[in-house]
Amino acid sequence: MANKKIKRRNILKAGLGAAAVGSGLLGKVGTVSAGPEEDKIVTSAKRLQPAAMNGMMWSLYWRNYPKLNKEYKKATGSYMAKVNDVPNLLIPQRAMAEAISRSGKFDIFHVESMMIPSLVAAGLAEPLDDYMKQANFDLKMVGNFEKFMQYKGVTYAMPTDGNVCPHFIRKDLFDDPDERKKFADKHGKELKWPVTFEDELEMAKFFHRPEKDLYGFGGLRDKANSSFWFWQYLYAAGGFPISDDAEPQLTTPAAHYAIDTFLALKQVSHPEASAWGSPQMIPRLVGGKIFSCQYWDGIIAKIESPTAKSPTRGKFYYGLVPGSKFSGKLIHRAFSAPVMGIVVNKYSPRKRQAAHWALYMSTLKNSTSVVGHPTMTFHDPWHPGHMNAKSTLDVYTKQGMKAVHDCLQVTTPPPYLTGYHEFKEAVDKNLSEAYNGQKSGKQALQDMQSRWSKIVRKIGKRTIKKEIPYYKGMMPKVNVPS
Amino acid sequence: MAQSVPSQTNDLEKMSSRSSGIRIFKWTLLSPLICLALFLLPVFILQLYFAFHSWTIYLSSWSAAEYVGIELFQEALQDKRFFWAVARSLLFASLSTIGCFVFGLILALLMYRPFRGHGFFYIVFILPMLTVPIVIAYTCDMLLYRAGPINGFLSTIFGTEMRFTWLSNPDFAIFTVVMLEIWNWTPFTFIILIAGLSSIPKEPLEAARILGANRLKIFMEIQLPLLRPVIFLALILRFLEAMAEFPKTWGLLQGGPGSATETIPIYLYLITWQFFDISKAAATSYVVMLIMIFVILFAIRILRKEKQSMDTLYSVRSSGS
Numbered sequence: 132m133a134n135k136k137i138k139r140r141n142i143l144k145a146g147l148g149a150a151a152v153g154s155g156l157l158g159k160v161g162t163v164s165a166g167p168e169e170d171k172i173v174t175s176a177k178r179l180q181p182a183a184m185n186g187m188m189w190s191l192y193w194r195n196y197p198k199l200n201k202e203y204k205k206a207t208g209s210y211m212a213k214v215n216d217v218p219n220l221l222i223p224q225r226a227m228a229e230a231i232s233r234s235g236k237f238d239i240f241h242v243e244s245m246m247i248p249s250l251v252a253a254g255l256a257e258p259l260d261d262y263m264k265q266a267n268f269d270l271k272m273v274g275n276f277e278k279f280m281q282y283k284g285v286t287y288a289m290p291t292d293g294n295v296c297p298h299f300i301r302k303d304l305f306d307d308p309d310e311r312k313k314f315a316d317k318h319g320k321e322l323k324w325p326v327t328f329e330d331e332l333e334m335a336k337f338f339h340r341p342e343k344d345l346y347g348f349g350g351l352r353d354k355a356n357s358s359f360w361f362w363q364y365l366y367a368a369g370g371f372p373i374s375d376d377a378e379p380q381l382t383t384p385a386a387h388y389a390i391d392t393f394l395a396l397k398q399v400s401h402p403e404a405s406a407w408g409s410p411q412m413i414p415r416l417v418g419g420k421i422f423s424c425q426y427w428d429g430i431i432a433k434i435e436s437p438t439a440k441s442p443t444r445g446k447f448y449y450g451l452v453p454g455s456k457f458s459g460k461l462i463h464r465a466f467s468a469p470v471m472g473i474v475v476n477k478y479s480p481r482k483r484q485a486a487h488w489a490l491y492m493s494t495l496k497n498s499t500s501v502v503g504h505p506t507m508t509f510h511d512p513w514h515p516g517h518m519n520a521k522s523t524l525d526v527y528t529k530q531g532m533k534a535v536h537d538c539l540q541v542t543t544p545p546p547y548l549t550g551y552h553e554f555k556e557a558v559d560k561n562l563s564e565a566y567n568g569q570k571s572g573k574q575a576l577q578d579m580q581s582r583w584s585k586i587v588r589k590i591g592k593r594t595i596k597k598e599i600p601y602y603k604g605m606m607p608k609v610n611v612p613s
Numbered sequence: 614m615a616q617s618v619p620s621q622t623n624d625l626e627k628m629s630s631r632s633s634g635i636r637i638f639k640w641t642l643l644s645p646l647i648c649l650a651l652f653l654l655p656v657f658i659l660q661l662y663f664a665f666h667s668w669t670i671y672l673s674s675w676s677a678a679e680y681v682g683i684e685l686f687q688e689a690l691q692d693k694r695f696f697w698a699v700a701r702s703l704l705f706a707s708l709s710t711i712g713c714f715v716f717g718l719i720l721a722l723l724m725y726r727p728f729r730g731h732g733f734f735y736i737v738f739i740l741p742m743l744t745v746p747i748v749i750a751y752t753c754d755m756l757l758y759r760a761g762p763i764n765g766f767l768s769t770i771f772g773t774e775m776r777f778t779w780l781s782n783p784d785f786a787i788f789t790v791v792m793l794e795i796w797n798w799t800p801f802t803f804i805i806l807i808a809g810l811s812s813i814p815k816e817p818l819e820a821a822r823i824l825g826a827n828r829l830k831i832f833m834e835i836q837l838p839l840l841r842p843v844i845f846l847a848l849i850l851r852f853l854e855a856m857a858e859f860p861k862t863w864g865l866l867q868g869g870p871g872s873a874t875e876t877i878p879i880y881l882y883l884i885t886w887q888f889f890d891i892s893k894a895a896a897t898s899y900v901v902m903l904i905m906i907f908v909i910l911f912a913i914r915i916l917r918k919e920k921q922s923m924d925t926l927y928s929v930r931s932s933g934s
Contacts, residue, residue, distance in 0.1 A: 227670055231670060249670075249671070249889070252670075252671040253889075354866075354867055354868070354870065354871070355867060402759060402778055403758065403778055405870045406778075406781035406786075406869070549671055550889075552887045552888065553889070553890075556883060560871065560872055563869050563870055563871045563872075564870075564871035566870075566871075567781070567783040567870045567873070568783070569872075569873070589890070591671075
């Protein structure tokens with residue numbers, strides 16, 4: 132029998148071959164582990180020339196994306212090379228400035244979805260449905276929420292932040308037996324989760340103790356944010372700000388109810404609330420100086436995240452926002468604003484690459500890693516898959532996620548019309564003047580109505596009329612979440 | 614005779630080279646202004662176009678805008694909100710100018726004569742002017758809380774709990790911004806007035822002292838009259854700048870509470886960047902420019918009169934001596 136000598140050369144050859152096959156397999160394993168949604172997007176994106184892109188996004192949002200950006204670059208060669216740090220409140224103006232100049236300098240804008248009609252009217256926003264078809268990508272959002280990313284049935288943005296506002300109540304005070312007894316003695320009924328805004332006011336009055344630095348209500352009442360709460364009250368009362376014929380409806384009984392509710396809470400708010408935005412209110416809420424409010428769900432993460440050392444961790448109940456029986460039936464309406472999304476610049480020479488990048492960031496897997504981050508909590512859940520993901524449950528708690536899910540089912544937008552900022556400013560200014568006693572609630576509504584009429588005339592009644600069905604289409608399909 | 618001709622020629626050459634030197638110097642000084650004007654000219658022309666054509670960002674192209682003549686100017690002049698913005702701006706600018714002048718003059722009077730530690734105090738007094746306005750806004754936002762340090766300090770001084778709402782009281786908010794403006798820009802008037810006080814000739818002051826005049830009399834009857842042109846210059850420059858104040862007002866209050874601090878710059882910002890009504894903003898800007906031109910022409914008239922009276926005073930003194 133002849134022995135076959137194992138030559139060193141053969142061993143080396145075999146080793147090289149194994150290494151070549153192995154690295155190929157590892158590469159494939161890397162792609163496969165990204166998930167099928169991501170794979171399809173990457174496959175579609177690979178057909179395009181790789182591009183280094185420019186974006187506009189607030190750094191507080193961008194900080195969740197570098198890892199995903201790097202992954203995407205590795206997979207496709209395209210990536211966000213430079214991100215201009217511009218705060219949310221200023222991006223609409225900057226985006227419109229780019230629209231005026233028809234500039235293709237920025238490939239994406241991370242902007243509130245309420246700007247979509249205006250950005251489309253200005254010619255800046257690129258429709259995304261074709262890219263979604265190419266990548267076989269289906270955008271899923273809770274309830275009716277995906278309508279917030281659409282305009283006239285066309286998708287124009289990929290969501291990054293749900294920003295719904297559930298109801299918060301101080302658990303320790305709510306559950307305290309002495310407090311419950313005192314409440315029952317005073318009001319002749321048990322202390323329960325508020326079903327209506329009237330219940331909310333009653334409870335807020337009971338727990339309003341400024342001498343102990345505890346305030347009954349902590350919703351925002353500054354000029355920039357007042358209108359979000361006003362819309363909530365208006366919609367819950369069965370109202371709608373504009374008729375099908377583009378006539379403003381801001382002096383209806385429902386509007387009066389809304390402004391009365393808005394103003395009634397002044398007695399249980401901090402005296403400086405009219406000058407306070409989130410930088411002032413959030414520390415008070417997280418610090419336990421507020422009994423109840425509707426507030427952005429990101430604050431749940433701020434309070435409850437295991438890594439956040441919040442003094443009120445475990446001390447809040449989160450749940451469905453109060454509703455109203457003003458219309459004759461109980462209607463709950465939460466508000467989501469600003470719902471942030473990635474809009475692709477139509478004038479950009481890299482818009483196809485930018486669109487694929489935006490889709491990649493919005494898959495379930497990738498968006499879960501963004502919204503479920505334990506410390507960088509600016510992004511809030513919006514996908515049905517977020518509701519049961521381990522990372523989001525850890526950060527927002529099971530109760531918090533249930534509150535988010537319930538509120539997303541009944542969430543509503545601010546006016547989804549071209550000229551949104553002007554419509555909003557008309558409401559904000561008059562609400563602020565009424566809140567500060569410069570005019571009555573009735574006068575505020577009349578002035579809003581008059582201003583809105585002028586704005587509609589300026590933008591064009593025909594334009595606004597065409598948008599109303601889509602605005603109405605964004606309203607929830609249910610009055611009480613399942 | 615033959616020797617005087619070359620000297621006359623030399624004089625003529627000297628004169629001609631001097632006048633060409635002056636010409637070159639003038640053009641050198643003016644050239645940056647001319648370059649700036651040329652750079653801004655297209656912007657002005659485009660803005661003029663928008664002021665006579667109705668265009669918003671929602672129209673496809675600005676060249677498709679409709680010609681509306683002076684309609685937008687009429688709209689601006691009939692706009693109640695603009696009227697109130699002008700009124701607030703005038704109130705804000707007047708109060709902050711007076712405040713800056715009073716405090717600037719006090720500091721200038723304390724500082725115009727050198728003393729030990731003069732340099733240190735000079736730096737301390739001009740620091741507010743070197744602070745970025747938006748930083749002032751955000752810092753003061755915290756300082757002016759009801760339970761903040763300013764109210765705490767006042768409580769200590771007055772021996773009673775002060776819980777004043779500096780920013781959320783619509784009747785007082787504008788005065789709060791006036792106070793911040795005074796703090797921020799007093800150094801500007803201080804610098805101008807200290808230069809003016811330092812340039813007053815010493816002889817009249819010494820003569821008055823020798824003749825037994827007290828400090829108040831010297832100030833009222835010698836220093837103040839001689840300082841008048843400088844005072845007017847400081848007031849006018851400060852007033853013009855105060856009319857354009859934006860960062861502190863926007864950073865703190867965004868024109869609120871309600872519309873209590875909505876001045877001209879705030880309103881123009883809203884029209885342009887919230888309402889995206891470029892045409893209305895262009896027309897309103899031109900109306901504001903016209904108002905400011907009237908103010909400047911009035912100011913130039915005053916300064917000319919002051920200059921004439923100073924020239925008369927000095928010519929009388931020099932002919933008298």
